[in-house]
Amino acid sequence: EAQVTQNPRYLITVTGKKLTVTCSQNMNHEYMSWYRQDPGLGLRQIYYSMNVEVTDKGDVPEGYKVSRKEKRNFPLILESPSPNQTSLYFCASSARGLTDTQYFGPGTRLTVL
């Protein structure tokens, strides 16, 4: 089954404790992206990747890192999480870019205390 998986689905952590949210797709897609969703703000793009070893900033990259060492995986790293990073995070992928259908993962709900 074609899908985008994220782990963990739920995470409660404390300020400053490094964490990684994994994202994996099994569709051989070139494009992958991370978004955060906050009430009243809609979705905002954090980082995206057009292909392996190619990443670029979205609208809200501060406090996040990503890497794209292989095509299927696109982890989101929070080196020193803060409470303002409490949010619902979505990973997505598409074949080549945004005019191709984006497939979204189920989301990761992160709480930083």
Place this chain on the structure above:
Amino acid sequence: GNSVTQMEGPVTLSEEAFLTINCTYTATGYPSLFWYVQYPGEGLQLLLKATKADDKGSNKGFEATYRKETTSFHLEKGSVQVSDSAVYFCALRGGGTSYGKLTFGQGTILTVHP
């Protein structure tokens, strides 16, 4: 930079009513425009898209026309169903070197009553 503005919700309608959700944008160059839908507890799904001026995107009875002169991409449906209850997001992909960047509106909650 690019921006998307959606009509404020929530929107509450009776079944079979006509739906319009307004979306306007600000962008340089020639953006592509999208509508995404999010059902309760799920991720987003692409509903429809338009990649150039005057294009009409359509899917599942929903339509939207890319109007460059009014910088708008309003979503319409002639007869809504209870199953259309969801959050709808208008989004824009910039042109040029920002073709991987997607900017969303704040979302509009739609509730349809029987």
